[in-house]
Amino acid sequence: MAIRIAGRRSIMQDDFRFVQNPYRVSEIYNVDEPGTYEPLMYGKQFDEFYTKFFLNPLSKDNNRQVIGAIWSSYTANRLGKGYGKSMLMAEESKRINKDFGASKLKHFGVAKDDIAANPFVSGYCSFKEASEVKSFPAALLDAVAFILRSDCGESETVHQVLRRRICERIEAEESYEGESIRRALEAEVRRHRSLALQLTHKEVRAFNEHLCSEDTEQLINRMAEIGPRVKASQGFNFVHIFNVFLRLAGVNYVTYFVDQIENFAKYARRQDQNIRILRESISETSPTRDMASFVFQMHIEAQHAIEDWWDNIEHLPSLDPKKKINSTRIVDLQGLANKKEAILLASKYHSDNRVPRSKTPNPLHPFNEDIIEQVRRSESGNPRQFLQKLGGILDHAVSDNRVKLDLAYVQPLLEDIPEAISAEEEEGEYSNVER
Amino acid sequence: MSSAKGELLKAATDSIPRIQLPDLFIALKEFEHEPVRSLEELRLKLCANRQKSAAGDRYWSTARDNAIELERLGLISATSFPKDRRAYESMRDNKTKITDEGHRILEKFNNNRAQAYDELFRRMYGIHPYLQALVNVLMRKPLHVPVVTSAKEHVSSRYASANALVEDVSRQKFETDGLCANLSRRMQRNLAREEQAEINDGVWKLLQEWAGPATMEEAPLFAKKFLQKLNDVVLPALLQSDGLHFEFKTHQTLWSFGNEWKLWESTAKHPDWDLRIVFRTATIAFSPKGGRIEGISFDSGLEKTRHRFLEKLFAAYQQLQKKGRGTFAVVDELRAVFCLENACQESVFDRLVSEHYVGSDEFELNMEIFRKSGQHSRPIRIGNRNIGLIRVVKR
Numbered sequence: 001m002a003i004r005i006a007g008r009r010s011i012m013q014d015d016f017r018f019v020q021n022p023y024r025v026s027e028i029y030n031v032d033e034p035g036t037y038e039p040l041m042y043g044k045q046f047d048e049f050y051t052k053f054f055l056n057p058l059s060k061d062n063n064r065q066v067i068g069a070i071w072s073s074y075t076a077n078r079l080g081k082g083y084g085k086s087m088l089m090a091e092e093s094k095r096i097n098k099d100f101g102a103s104k105l106k107h108f109g110v111a112k113d114d115i116a117a118n119p120f121v122s123g124y125c126s127f128k129e130a131s132e133v134k135s136f137p138a139a140l141l142d143a144v145a146f147i148l149r150s151d152c153g154e155s156e157t158v159h160q161v162l163r164r165r166i167c168e169r170i171e172a173e174e175s176y177e178g179e180s181i182r183r184a185l186e187a188e189v190r191r192h193r194s195l196a197l198q199l200t201h202k203e204v205r206a207f208n209e210h211l212c213s214e215d216t217e218q219l220i221n222r223m224a225e226i227g228p229r230v231k232a233s234q235g236f237n238f239v240h241i242f243n244v245f246l247r248l249a250g251v252n253y254v255t256y257f258v259d260q261i262e263n264f265a266k267y268a269r270r271q272d273q274n275i276r277i278l279r280e281s282i283s284e285t286s287p288t289r290d291m292a293s294f295v296f297q298m299h300i301e302a303q304h305a306i307e308d309w310w311d312n313i314e315h316l317p318s319l320d321p322k323k324k325i326n327s328t329r330i331v332d333l334q335g336l337a338n339k340k341e342a343i344l345l346a347s348k349y350h351s352d353n354r355v356p357r358s359k360t361p362n363p364l365h366p367f368n369e370d371i372i373e374q375v376r377r378s379e380s381g382n383p384r385q386f387l388q389k390l391g392g393i394l395d396h397a398v399s400d401n402r403v404k405l406d407l408a409y410v411q412p413l414l415e416d417i418p419e420a421i422s423a424e425e426e427e428g429e430y431s432n433v434e435r
Numbered sequence: 436m437s438s439a440k441g442e443l444l445k446a447a448t449d450s451i452p453r454i455q456l457p458d459l460f461i462a463l464k465e466f467e468h469e470p471v472r473s474l475e476e477l478r479l480k481l482c483a484n485r486q487k488s489a490a491g492d493r494y495w496s497t498a499r500d501n502a503i504e505l506e507r508l509g510l511i512s513a514t515s516f517p518k519d520r521r522a523y524e525s526m527r528d529n530k531t532k533i534t535d536e537g538h539r540i541l542e543k544f545n546n547n548r549a550q551a552y553d554e555l556f557r558r559m560y561g562i563h564p565y566l567q568a569l570v571n572v573l574m575r576k577p578l579h580v581p582v583v584t585s586a587k588e589h590v591s592s593r594y595a596s597a598n599a600l601v602e603d604v605s606r607q608k609f610e611t612d613g614l615c616a617n618l619s620r621r622m623q624r625n626l627a628r629e630e631q632a633e634i635n636d637g638v639w640k641l642l643q644e645w646a647g648p649a650t651m652e653e654a655p656l657f658a659k660k661f662l663q664k665l666n667d668v669v670l671p672a673l674l675q676s677d678g679l680h681f682e683f684k685t686h687q688t689l690w691s692f693g694n695e696w697k698l699w700e701s702t703a704k705h706p707d708w709d710l711r712i713v714f715r716t717a718t719i720a721f722s723p724k725g726g727r728i729e730g731i732s733f734d735s736g737l738e739k740t741r742h743r744f745l746e747k748l749f750a751a752y753q754q755l756q757k758k759g760r761g762t763f764a765v766v767d768e769l770r771a772v773f774c775l776e777n778a779c780q781e782s783v784f785d786r787l788v789s790e791h792y793v794g795s796d797e798f799e800l801n802m803e804i805f806r807k808s809g810q811h812s813r814p815i816r817i818g819n820r821n822i823g824l825i826r827v828v829k830r
Binding site: 373434 | 489717780
């Protein structure tokens, strides 16, 4: 519990009506403790995200694969940090997995029968130096684990629901469900000749057994124990097996989001070999090539690091956002493109951190719309910097014993405002309406 | 118009503020939660809205001009305003206070923006004689304004380069005959003797004043400024019979006001005219004795124009075809012909083309993307494409 100093008024609680400063000093996404999430802050790109990576592929009977990217191509920020790419990929994946995408499809107006016939899942993984996730197979195995342990329905995991669906579909023998599923899985794997899998390999066999049994926790623990070398050499085999498992459960579409690709670009020792394996695995191997999409987080530096191998040598589909032809596979996050998005984001942070039952003049209190807009402008619409700056202003106000905030107070705390950031047109806000 | 009435109108002087109408509401909005605001707070509000740094005293004069106009309209009260930048330094914390009328119009703006703009028009019409004069003309007929924008095209081919113009002006010489001949061609009528005399007199005075600076400034910059001043001679001379004896910048400001009020529109792209045409896009009803506005009717607004839009567009397209224009009409010209014919705003045209881009059973629209040809061309934005050329086909 936080301390209170006797005789000193707590401006944060008593005036600003926050339990604590809603904004962190460093607003970096953590998949386990995501904090406040407001999808509306992505504006138009949110619908683009669903359209390009889910709705368009699901509109096809087969050949659903998309190899795409989520970009933040703002040139003044070559590392593209702080635009909310990771949060979008991971948090939306969690929401999709909760009901196999049903509520999302409903939101976009898909008919009830089509929703039932087209369940899908989504995984998120990240290249992590500290966890030895340095290769695509290792990263994608993390994405498989992400999906399997995702919450689904009221109290189950995706793994448990998939398993139940398979049991129903293959009419598994009672009390021997695990064995029945394993047999069906191996039979289905053998149907795909391009899957040159050694089913008797010790790790593969152990993975299959845990996948077909009902204990998700044990399965995830088992996957975590797989060493980095085996992950690098066999990782894609696990991904292919999981995709077959999805098919058995009647799930014919999955999207894998791959984050922090710059770490791959920086640390992977044999990038050429890695990208070659990636191409073979995602583009040449069934059923993955028909049912699985791969979406990579990109920014200018990462593109420079991998583009020679990616485009020129391995002929993987270009992820260059400047080429118009690629636009159906790329979502370029623009940050907070207008005042409305900034207000939505700040309001959400505030409502999550208000003193219970407190009343405030407006959701932005102690800020106002002008301050929010000025901060957005000063940070060029970068969501992370915007949030951090708001937090800094609150800390300053507390330190100055300032209970009322206005532009005159905030202005000196902002860096010089860039003149030419891309902002959506808002000139209609005060203009006359069409008559 | 009788000369006595003309003289009367001429006698009335006015000062149209060089502002944008939305800024008045932006400034007024600053009073929404606090009845008293300083000039500096109004300035910060304007900077925030324009998405510009508020460093230094940027937009101090915009804040002042808007505050002055709000005070004249009775929407705020204030003690004094700074005359220049230096005075602003000491007066930036001067307080202004919203009045009851200000609160009323602000509430109207929040509830019904269109009505608030109508109300603003009524109030500004009441205090600005120049605005009254322009409205009185526009309700009777379109206004033809031969703005001089090119020394070569609108004065004399000798002035193809800015240097030639500068050299003439520095010697207190000018092709006034060429100017008058071009004005006559552009207005499609002979100039009256008094008009010619006033132009001659005005140009002579201008040359006395500008011969010195002509030798000191960069030629292109000087030519631009000189043409601006030339318009202050030409326009009052040609439009004073309509009671419009004010300078060019006031005309421009009033055109932009009408555009914002959706009451009139102007175009310089009509193929029949080598000048700017200003025309009404709504009907204003006056009290029987005149002077007071009784009603505003947007009888050629969005809804009315939307009805049988493609038919009207085809008619405008055919007008261009009869003039021998290409199969694909330039959007600027098509827009100008359509808007003048249907007395509508350009924004209405743009929106309706965008709405009807798929055509209909009867009409087909073919579009070409815009390729930058001239600095004043304005394409239509449809989806994420800029359309520069349109063909209308009757199936």
